[in-house]
Amino acid sequence: MDPLTAAGTFATIVGLLSSYKAERSGTELTEFTSWLKESHYESIANSIERHSLLSKELSALLATNHAILVERLSQLDSRIAHLASEFEGFGNLARLLNSKPMLSKQAVSILKQLVESGAEYFMEYKVYTGKPDEYPLIGGLGGRIKYDDRRFIKDDLESLLSAGLVRLEFGSKGSKKYFVTRAAAEFLQGT
Template identity: 35%
Template sequence: MDAITLANSFAAIVGLLVTFQSTRDQANISDFLEWLRENNNENTAIVIENDIELQRQLSVFISQNHEEVMAQLTTLNSLMVSVASRMDGLSGLASTFELNNSLSDQAIGVLRQFVNSKSKSIYRVETIDGEVNYLLMSDGNIEYDDSRFIDADVQSLVDNKLITKEALSSSDFSYGITRQAVVFIESLKSDV
């Protein structure tokens, strides 16, 4: 399968999964294939039926807890729209879609610094006077402009599974990088 066909198939299946899953609490791959046919998506059903590994992966995905599936699909949608909003030619289209959990420019700036630093961790440290600093494990501070929203912006990166979070104390945390973060920042290279 060429890259364009592969991208189209993935996007189509994900879009159809969102619609399918939003109307059901429990389902299986057979229910999904039947629903595809009922909704005039015979070609997609055939693609799935002809690929055993795709069937297996869809079965695993569909059989998860409904709330978890919907959270994963929401995260994927948020990331796709966020990436598209920063690409020439797609930014206008992306802006027409409502994005519930969008990443702010500051959040993306924090993530870009983290990825580019090659650090394994950043640390949130709160001083006695309440000032918050985000420190790179590899030495140096994460720079940001608006301290009012920095914690919310970092949490949005956690919520979108771009970084992981571990409590060190009641107010101090360690954050780890994920592969998705590196891929996400690489996809935005032209937006430096």
């Protein structure tokens, strides 16, 4: 199969799987192929049924917990849009179609610092003296998150959260803790 056809087939199946999971929570391949046929994608459903390895992989995906699979599809969408935004001619299209914000250079830098430090998380430490807030790294090599533009630090942290690259928890006194996720490490391998 030529690369263009393979990329198109992958995108089509992932897109249809996303649409299916947005509508239904079925976990069986037969439910998915029935939905494809109802939605007038008979040729794709027939291809899936004829291709045993594809059927096996899709069955495994569909058997995944619904919430986890939806989150993975969302992360895949974000990563594809981020990657596409780097290619001439696709950037504007990716920004228009992607529901999640793109990551700024500062957001990617924050993520790299967290992952490369080996820290489990970093905390938000509010500084009320007019100086920038601090974000100490907890565990690993320690240190602090360095950032240049304090106007957009909250926006960058929100982008990382919405992309599933960090997880937010609150300490006993309401302090914010930003934990690294496995998706963050995987995301950075592709950058």
